[in-house]
Amino acid sequence: MEPYRIKAVEPLPLTTRAQRETALRRVHYNLFDLHADEVTIDLLTDSGTGALSAAQWAAGMAGDESYAGSRSYHRFHEVVRELTSYPHVLPVHQGRAAERILFSALLKPGRITLSNTHFDTTRANVELCGGLAVDLPCPQARDLDSDDPFKGDIDLDRLKETLSGPDASRVAVVVMTLTNNGQGGQPVSMDNLARAAELCREHEVPFFLDAARFAENAWLVTQHEPAYRDVSPREVAEQAFRLADGCLMSAKKDGIVHIGGFLGLRDTALAERCRLLLVATEGFPTYGGLAGRDLDMVAQGLTEVTDPHYLRSRADAARHLARLAREAGISILEPPGLHAVYLNAGRLLPHIAPHRFPGHALACQLYLEGGIRSVELGSLYLGKEDADGNPVATAPFELLRLALPRRTYTFSHLDHVGEVLAATARDRDRIPGYRLVEQPPILRHFQSRLEPVRR
């Protein structure tokens, strides 16, 4: 059961199928354009969508809104420093602001960043600085069906090769994403993290964590890495941060807040450069784009998120949803992580070609069937077509992500999702593909217009 009870409730928007059909036509089959009050269960993202605890709301009320040196900042700094050990902590409004500041300070055109997998904003910020973002996921990540517990790892052989190869002098930083959102939210083992850190130390390359889901990663380490079976998630997290030179943090995930983030750093000279950018673009270093109350809420969230009872119930929820999907006959990216369940839409809908977007087709159907919003991670997100709509590049897998907001939906909400999955799978042959009617030049999945096609 969930280790909390509910104190404030919000009605779920309940709609009819006819209303959903009209809404979907109005937004040209782009779920990002729906009004949130047309969505019954919103599984679009786990970012900034969690429920705050009573203690977080109380901490927010006690927030100090002084421009400089607020009590809130000092509490926040103390909590982050104890967790991470980094002496320099720069608050930012969300994760991508930390990315922009770090990469602006570290990168010059032509320099390379390496990662187990860059998240898409991380990659975009590297590229905006003229850098080249190279992903080195481990080979197990290519097998969606295997239940290997650490498919989020970096490929250590390729990391070693790159750090000693002809491009070695161009490598500016290695970023390990915990958990690996781009690879289905799979975790990174402590063994992999320690070996990657060691290689970076040998080659004198800064080693950073993208720690957005550090607590969920720590939980999976305690469950699957024998050496950590009797270690608490908090202790695992502390050890992980101590292996690195700093971190990028979107507190909208494992800070369990609606907005916030930080950049943690060991190196004083680098911190000075970042602080200048922070003042110019985010805010004075003791608030960095956040209100005092936000800093207090992050501080409180970070002390709650490593609670083993909370993490266990989150893992149980993901496993429950994964089981409902499998029972409905829908394969998922195995094993399920904590923040989302990824459905294998390509396998469910073999009659829909990649450039007719099986993941998107499934997303539209789940909305029509039960008011569920989700996000495609397949050829709509990663593919390209020529001017006549013929495919030039398709994604390696056609996936659909059902993300789980923190402390927001109960097991009975997930049962509703399970019923919708079952009804959708029963009627799979009738689900149409989609054709792009209009698309922007970049990040097309946010803004494109589509229409159903039956071929």
Ligand code: F0G
């Ligand atoms: N890093 C990872 C691993 C992320 O998943 C995200 C955001 C960011 C960085 C950027 O953080 O949104 O605070 O600027 N992921 C969200 C998602 C948007 O839906 O997966 P942000």
